[in-house]
Amino acid sequence: MSRPxxxxxxxxxxxxxxxxxxxxxxxxxxxTLQVRDPKILDxxxxxxxxSPDIKRAFRKLREEILSGVIQPxxxxxxxxxxxxxxxxxxxxGSWLDVPWFWAETYFxxxxxxxxxxxxxxxxxxxxxxxxQKDAELKPExxxxxxxxxxxxxxENDAERFEFFLYSALWGNRVDLSYNVEQSVGRAEHLADxxxxxxxxxxxxxxxxxxxxxxxxxxYVTDNAGTELALDxxxxxYLLTWQTTAKLTVHLKPQPFYVSDxxxxxxxxxxxxxxxxxxxxxxxxxxxxxxxxxxRLELRVHWFYPTPLYYFEMPDDxxxxxxxxxxxxxxxxxxxxxxxxxxHWKPTIAFEYTTRYFPTPFVxxxxxxxxxxxxLQAAQVAELERTDREWRVNGKRGVAQGNFKLxxxx
Numbered sequence: 020m021s022r023p024x025x026x027x028x029x030x031x032x033x034x035x036x037x038x039x040x041x042x043x044x045x046x047x048x049x050x051t052l053q054v055r056d057p058k059i060l061d062x063x064x065x066x067x068x069x070s071p072d073i074k075r076a077f078r079k080l081r082e083e084i085l086s087g088v089i090q091p092x093x094x095x096x097x098x099x100x101x102x103x104x105x106x107x108x109x110x111x112g113s114w115l116d117v118p119w120f121w122a123e124t125y126f127x128x129x130x131x132x133x134x135x136x137x138x139x140x141x142x143x144x145x146x147x148x149x150x151q152k153d154a155e156l157k158p159e160x161x162x163x164x165x166x167x168x169x170x171x172x173x174e175n176d177a178e179r180f181e182f183f184l185y186s187a188l189w190g191n192r193v194d195l196s197y198n199v200e201q202s203v204g205r206a207e208h209l210a211d212x213x214x215x216x217x218x219x220x221x222x223x224x225x226x227x228x229x230x231x232x233x234x235x236x237x238y239v240t241d242n243a244g245t246e247l248a249l250d251x252x253x254x255x256y257l258l259t260w261q262t263t264a265k266l267t268v269h270l271k272p273q274p275f276y277v278s279d280x281x282x283x284x285x286x287x288x289x290x291x292x293x294x295x296x297x298x299x300x301x302x303x304x305x306x307x308x309x310x311x312x313x314r315l316e317l318r319v320h321w322f323y324p325t326p327l328y329y330f331e332m333p334d335d336x337x338x339x340x341x342x343x344x345x346x347x348x349x350x351x352x353x354x355x356x357x358x359x360x361x362h363w364k365p366t367i368a369f370e371y372t373t374r375y376f377p378t379p380f381v382x383x384x385x386x387x388x389x390x391x392x393x394l395q396a397a398q399v400a401e402l403e404r405t406d407r408e409w410r411v412n413g414k415r416g417v418a419q420g421n422f423k424l425x426x427x428x
Contacts, residue, residue, distance in 0.1 A: 021335045023101035023321045029330045029337075029375040036362040039389055042116035047389055047411045052114050056126055057081050059277060063147065069134070070141075076133040084114045084126075092128065096137040101325065102128065119388075120360040124326040127275050136273065146274045146281070155193070155244030156288060162295030164190075164245055165252045169298040180228070180260070181221045183253040184418065185212065188383040190249035191241060191350050192413050217386075217402075218369075218393055218417040224381050227422055233261055233344040239269040241350025242276075243284035248299075250349065251288060255302045258309055265314050267343070272319035276352065279324075282317045329357045330375050341377035354384040354417075358392055369393030373421045381420035385413050393419055 041048045060081045064074055083090060091110045092102050106125060109117045134142040146152070155161045168186045173179050189212060213219070236257065240250055258266055271279045289306060292299035309315035322336050332340075340346055348357060357380075358372040372392050373380075389410045402409040409415055 020320060021333045023098045023325070024333065025101065025105055025327070026331055026333045029332075035359050036364075038118045038120070039360050039362060040117065041114060041119050041122050048119035048122075049115060051119070052084055052122060056084060056123075062151075063130070066150070068150075069147075073134055073142075077130075080129055080133065087114075088112060089114055089117070089125075092132055094132050094135075094137065096132075098128075098321065098325075101321075105326065118326070118360070120328075120355060121326040123276070124324065127277075127324070131273060146283070148274055148277045152243045152278055152284065153287070156248075156291035158291070158295040161245040161248035161288070162291055162299045165248050165292075165302070166296045166298045168249065168252060176260070177222075177225050177229075179256070180225050183256045184221050184224065184383065186249045187246070187253045187349065188416055188418055189385065190246035191383065191385040191416070193242065193245040212416075215415045216418060217391075217398065217415050218419040220381060220420040220422075221418045223422060224418070224420060227345065227379060227420075228261070231344060233264050235343045236261070236264055236266045237269060237340060237343045237346045238266060239346065239348045239353055240280045241353060242278040243280040243288070244278055246278075246349070247280045247284060247288050248292075251285070251292075251306060252302060254315070255305055258314060259305070265316070266309075267316045267318055267339075269318050269320065269323070271323050272321060273324055275324040279352075282319065285317055327356075328359055330359065337377055340380075343378050346376075346378055346380035348380055348382045349384075351384050351387040354382045354419075355388055355390050357382060358390055360388070360390050363390060363392050365391050365394045365399050366396050367392045369419055370421050370423055376421060379420065379422050381418060383416075383418055385416040386410055387413050391417070393417075 039046070039048050041052045043049060060077050063069065064077050069077070088111050089106075089109050091106065092099065102125075106121075109121065109125075114122060130147065131137065134145075134147050136142055136144060136147070168182070171182070173182055238250065238254060240247060254266055254268070258264065268285070270285065271281050273281070289303040292303035306315060310317075318339075320336055320339075322332055348354070357376065358369070363372065369392050386409070391410060402415075406412070406414070
């Protein structure tokens with residue numbers, strides 16, 4: 020794997036609209052820094068397992084975000100050669116006037132510095148959010164959700180494929196940094212969510228899979244807990260249906276966005292499946308067998324917990340994607356990464372904004388941020404008329420793909 024660095028962009032950056040900024044008045048970006056991120060720090064402060072000095076540092080970061088200036092990272096860590104130059108333009112400025120995606124990623128990197136995640140000691144390589152993630156793995160929580168999906172599966176292959184895909188998509192609502200399912204709820208039947216899909220390319224994904232002899236798939240995960248449990252059910256189905264395919268799962272190498280999935284979260288979820296019900300135990304058994312035979316592989320890359328976009332991905336990650344036949348990108352952050360977290364007109368073509376990506380792919384995302392493309396003008400006008408928060412409240416989602424890219428291998 021390459022070392023953390025800032026690669027040259029794969030697009031002309033002049034073609035990007037202005038980036039979404041925490042300085043945008045009355046924006047969700049500003050709301051995130053003023054309300055959501057301080058709340059995350061409040062939750063960490065309320066946890067019983069952090070030392071007084073760590074809690075003092077959390078309070079200091081909270082004050083810095085709301086009324087201070089951005090401080091540099093000061094520790095000796097493997098990624099400092101990346102963060103120092105990348106963050107230099109923003110150090111000493113206000114958290115409330117910087118690119119939103121950079122601010123969010125830097126916020127989580129600062130939390131890791133506070134707990135001394137990269138340093139030898141009590142919190143060395145320990146996930147500060149693990150307790151919050153584990154609450155979702157109780158038998159009556161995520162594993163029971165998977166059981167309900169299995170019990171309701173259609174018989175038809177195409178419908179079954181789409182059922183798993185939609186389950187994985189709407190699982191993205193359960194995000195511990197912004198759990199929109201608590202406010203918008205969950206439909207009793209997946210069919211009831213159809214009206215909330217602003218773009219539905221699931222049938223096109225099925226057609227693509229059915230028309231090609233796919234040998235290698237990449238699945239880029241988002242959140243642990245409920246979402247990862249539903250992802251693993253989908254992966255199990257894909258490996259059972261595509262009997263000769265290999266599936267590589269991309270995960271975060273370190274804690275990020277509270278609940279983002281790391282390799283240990285996969286193993287913890289499989290362990291939870293073992294304790295839950297017959298359906299989840301069977302999934303865990305099959306997936307462990309695939310891990311043994313290398314048909315299922317877990318990978319991490321330093322790129323994922325950085326503020327880089329996919330059009331800035333390093334060559335080794337680009338080549339991993341290019342060697343695959345199809346890529347599934349899960350979640351809101353991966354969507355922001357693939358189009359650019361910018362003030363796009365929502366009617367601009369998805370294929371244009373993702374023209375650089377090296378292989379066909381689909382984004383499965385519930386909408387928890389502003390960036391969106393590929394919609395119809397009348398659709399946007401109706402959404403603006405009926406729900407001013409439609410971009411960020413998590414009620415809607417997209418299954419949005421670029422199938423015009425060519426399989427390289």
